[in-house]
Amino acid sequence: MITLKIYIADDGDTLRTISRKNGAELEDLLSLNPHIARPDLVITGNQVKLPDASTSTRDRTPVPSCPPPKLTYQEQWIPLTTLEQMERTYYDVLVVGTGAGGGAALWRLVQQLQNSGKRIGIIERGGLLIPTHAQNIATLDFESRNSYFNSVAVRRTDFATQFVYALGGRTLFWTATSPRMSLADMAGWPITVQEMDNYYNIAEKAMNVTQSFTEGASITQILLDRLQQNGFPESIDEPIAMNLQPTSRFGVINSNVFYSSLVLFAQALNGAYDLAVNARAVQVLTDKDRVAGVKVMSPDKKSYYLKARNVVLSASTLGTAQILLNSDIQGRAIGHYLSTHSRITGAGMVNRSEFPEVLGPLRILIPGTGDRPYQIQILGPGPYRYVQYEIQPLQAEWGVTFAASGKVESRYDNKVTLDPLKRDEYGVPEIQIDFSYSEQDRAVIQQMGDAVKRASSAMGVPLIERDGQPFCLVPPGQEVHEMGTCRMGDDPISSATNRYGQIHGMRGLYVADNSVIPTSGTASPTLTTAALAIRTADYIVQQLK
Incomplete structure (x- = not known):
């Protein structure tokens, strides 16, 4: 009362x-x-x-003091797991490598196995470098991005490819060109065209592939029209892996315009997975005809034995072959059929007065076809192929880059083997590469040169000669499109994996990187690698159910 x-x-x-x-x-x-x-x-x-x-x-409701906030600290921009913790876990799937194939496989596995209780782990040989594609960083324009890449890339002397040992791998720096393989390129593959079309659709959506980047760019649309009217009707706006959605829409912020595999790592955080960096996979562990896990070494050379029911190797065309060979995994084709794209580059010049006020970026692709065993990229103007933070200066003439990629024959003698006399700092035998162009490859290179001349003429963009030549052939591997050392196929004699990327005769051991691509074709391989990795992940999910 x-x-x-x-x-x-x-x-x-x-x-x-x-x-x-x-x-x-x-x-x-x-x-x-x-x-x-x-x-x-x-x-x-x-x-x-x-x-x-x-x-x-008595009747007044008491208001307690707020408790002190519970502070948590995370050292890095992505959650990491120690190798000690991973060694104590039995994984349903363990992925080795975090580039285009590893990122796509991880994303699909987490998406499909979410809330299933399955344990997924992924390891990366390198450390943390940058948290997004370099082109998304305000201080890195086209030229400084290339300079930074050159400072962190690891090069070989016997094959001109380059590696980035870091979370995200080479997708941190790639050009984002994402064409599909043509039907002619996929002839003889153990996968139907309809199934590849389905997985291309999934990969393109996940990677935000678009042909709208150059929409409204007068230099692209005018030169594209000239090409289509003068002998190259298949020419298109180059498909690029870029998120062109508005920066903020319905409360979702799109901050990563250029795609890297880190985009899929971020999406996979909606589920659960363990990630360890600075973890060098040196050997696949097996139990008779079944995979048992992976031996991993830390920078201090301590060994860890990670147990897994399924292992997906996505350590690159050369890296995956090295791990398999060092593990004594049997297979006549493992390490063989190394392929890449031959590449010639040239430069032309356009007059600025031929185009309206808004010049914009130049990105055109002449795709390969059954009659054209090469693709041609036409890029510019000058270094402004990505007009981002800089303003194009006013000048009378602009340079145009021509980059042609040719189909390379798949040959058994082009191979990766272990060097019996050299070992790296982890005690793993180093690889040696045997690669040469065939007569057929050289004929394609000649065709590319002729086609670049015709394309430049069709566009009215005269080529600039250097040392008396309008273009040059870059060293094998420099295009960073190596493929084939674990090629898929139905015949264990001529292929390393079956149609789902599983090593012949070894249950639970899969490959999901450029190395499974059976034939080089003409298209840049990243989109195809992602599509095949997603397909392999789907197959693993079905086996786990």
Whole structure:
């Protein structure tokens, strides 16, 4: 029962002054005296109800102090797991490598196995470098990005390819060109065209592949029209893996325009997986005809034995072959059929006065076909093929780059083997590469040269000669499109994996990187690698159910 007292307001009193005189809360007085409209209204002579002091205190709801915030700290921009922790876990799937294939496989596995209780792990040979594609970083324009890449890339002397040992691998720096293989390129593959079309659709959606980057760029649209009208009707706006959605839409912020596999790592964080970096996979562990896990070494050369029911090798065309060969995994084709693209480059010049005010970026692709065993990329103007933070200066002429990629024959003698005399710092035999162009390859190179001349003429972009030549052949491997050392196929004699990327005769051991691509074709391989990796992940999921 609430006890009240009656107080007669003195001359000039208000509820506020009465609360001070009687030690009552103003809120209580306002509640008990609803007939008094305002706390500062003069109410001389009026009766005012006062709460009993004990009652007021008893009925008031206590407000506790907020507890101190619980602070957590994460050293890196992505959650990491130690090798000690991973060694204590039995994984349903363990992925080795974090580039285009490893990232796509991880994303699909987490997506399909979410809430299933399955354990997924992934390891990376290198460390953490940058948290996004280099082109998304404000301080790196086209030229400085290339300079930074050259400072972190690892090069070979016997084959001109380059490696980036870091989370995300070479997808941190790639050009993002993402064409599909043509039907002619996939002839003889152990996968139907319809199935590849389905997985290309999935990969393109995951990687945000678009042909709209150059929409409204006058230099691209005018030169593209000239090509299509003058002998190259298949020419298209180059498909590029870029997220062109508005920066913010429906509360979702799109901050990674250029695609790297880190985009899929971020999406996979909606599920659960363990990630360890600076973890060099040196050997696949087996139990008779079944995979058992992977031997991994840390930078201090300590060995860890990670147990897994399924292992997916995505360590690159050369790296995956090295691991398999060092593990004594049997297979006549393992390490063989090394392929890449032959590449010639040239430069032309356009007159700025031929184009309207908005020049924009130049990105055109002449794709390969059954009659054209090469593709041609036409890029520019100058270094402004990605117009991002810089403003194109006003100048009378602009350079145009021609880059043609030719199909290379798959031959058994082009191979990766272990060097019996050289070992790296982890005690793993180093690889030696035997590669040469065949007569057929050289014929394609000649065709590419002729085609670049015709394309430049069709566009009205005269080629610039250097040392008397309008273009040159780059060293094998420099295009960074190596493929084939674990090629897929139905015949274990001429292929390393079956149609799902599983090593012939070894249950639970899969490959998901450029090395499974059976024939080089003409298209840049990254989109195809991602599509095949997603397909392999789907197959593994079905085996786990």
